[in-house]
Amino acid sequence: MADTTSAQPATLPASGLRRVLAVLCVTEITSWGILYYAFPVLAPDISRDTGWPAPAVIAALSGAQLVSALAGIAVGRWLDRRGPRTVMTAGSLLAVPAVVLIATAQNLGWFIAAWALAGLAMSAVLYPPAFAALTRWYGPRRVSALTVLTLAAGLASTVFAPLTALLAAHLGWRHTYLVLLVILAVITVPGHLWGLRGPWPQVEHYADAHEHMDPSTVARSGAFRTLVVALSLATFSVFAVVVNLVPLLTERGVGAGTAAVALGLGGAGQVLGRLGYATLTRRTSVRTRTALILLATSLTTALLSVLTSTAALIAAAVIAGMARGVFTLLQATAITDRWGAAHYGRLNGLLSAPMTITMALAPFAGAGLASLFGGYTPAFLVLAAVNVAAAVLAFAANPIRRAS
Numbered sequence: 001m002a003d004t005t006s007a008q009p010a011t012l013p014a015s016g017l018r019r020v021l022a023v024l025c026v027t028e029i030t031s032w033g034i035l036y037y038a039f040p041v042l043a044p045d046i047s048r049d050t051g052w053p054a055p056a057v058i059a060a061l062s063g064a065q066l067v068s069a070l071a072g073i074a075v076g077r078w079l080d081r082r083g084p085r086t087v088m089t090a091g092s093l094l095a096v097p098a099v100v101l102i103a104t105a106q107n108l109g110w111f112i113a114a115w116a117l118a119g120l121a122m123s124a125v126l127y128p129p130a131f132a133a134l135t136r137w138y139g140p141r142r143v144s145a146l147t148v149l150t151l152a153a154g155l156a157s158t159v160f161a162p163l164t165a166l167l168a169a170h171l172g173w174r175h176t177y178l179v180l181l182v183i184l185a186v187i188t189v190p191g192h193l194w195g196l197r198g199p200w201p202q203v204e205h206y207a208d209a210h211e212h213m214d215p216s217t218v219a220r221s222g223a224f225r226t227l228v229v230a231l232s233l234a235t236f237s238v239f240a241v242v243v244n245l246v247p248l249l250t251e252r253g254v255g256a257g258t259a260a261v262a263l264g265l266g267g268a269g270q271v272l273g274r275l276g277y278a279t280l281t282r283r284t285s286v287r288t289r290t291a292l293i294l295l296a297t298s299l300t301t302a303l304l305s306v307l308t309s310t311a312a313l314i315a316a317a318v319i320a321g322m323a324r325g326v327f328t329l330l331q332a333t334a335i336t337d338r339w340g341a342a343h344y345g346r347l348n349g350l351l352s353a354p355m356t357i358t359m360a361l362a363p364f365a366g367a368g369l370a371s372l373f374g375g376y377t378p379a380f381l382v383l384a385a386v387n388v389a390a391a392v393l394a395f396a397a398n399p400i401r402r403a404s
Contacts, residue, residue, distance in 0.1 A: 023195025033160025067119030076349025083200030091124025240366030269321025
């Protein structure tokens, strides 16, 4: 399962690039849909069927995200050296026993441990390794490839949330996970093994002088550390808003069904927002672009906290989704925009780890802020302020100038 062959050319032909992108679009939809988006649909059934406390059930997924964050650092180093084929295929294979253990868990400890194993699989099959694959293989055309990937992966909840609900209504949560497991194995294991074959470009193939910087030096730099803090704060705010949007709307008197529609429309907004990212990259500098996107997420969060009419709140949810969608691409390109693609896997692993941790903590923290400040309105204002702080920090994270 070697990722490189000395007799092969230094990079993939156009047909190979199209194959890689198409395969990753399909496998990311499937991996996100089954390893992440199926869980919120099934969590109430799991708690009701087993008697396990709902917060403890939800904490299992948060634990998986924490494991994924830590394992992602080692995965990033592997990606830089060997490419994505081996690690993403291994992650798909590891997901099989993990989901089997989740579906057959007889007690809460077993369930949490199974999700920890799933977290290892997630570190090897979700966005970071897919971003690394496209960043290195596509080179200067990476933004268009990353945009296509995130547009496709944005359909994961659209496809798998209703499918999961349909299966659960007839089979129960345990058998639903086993059916989803078959889909996961059939699509992602051969997809990664077959679709990601080909030579892994060496650093010397495209790197300029700045990209030959020691990644350890970059990781210790003030700019990198500032960027990590900024994007981690932004991730915390963005995901706390997503998870707590429905409670905010219902607190304002919006019906539960309408609130759910608003959340779904926000997901559609993510797709719309990503369509404009390539144009934004051509017209703005990296610092300006980062600050604008983070300020946009702050503004939309503040609007959600002060608007009162149902129509205005739904419109704000859609605009917030657009800002959230662009934020995903901002994260995907944060390393290459500043330090090039030579050590993308390692540096993006270090960047993604604290972001994934704050994403895992956001659901609990968002509800905690609402309890602390007496409602979701002031909690959303606090989250908006967090994003303003993130924007200021991001603007201070001076990018290294690339060789002209």
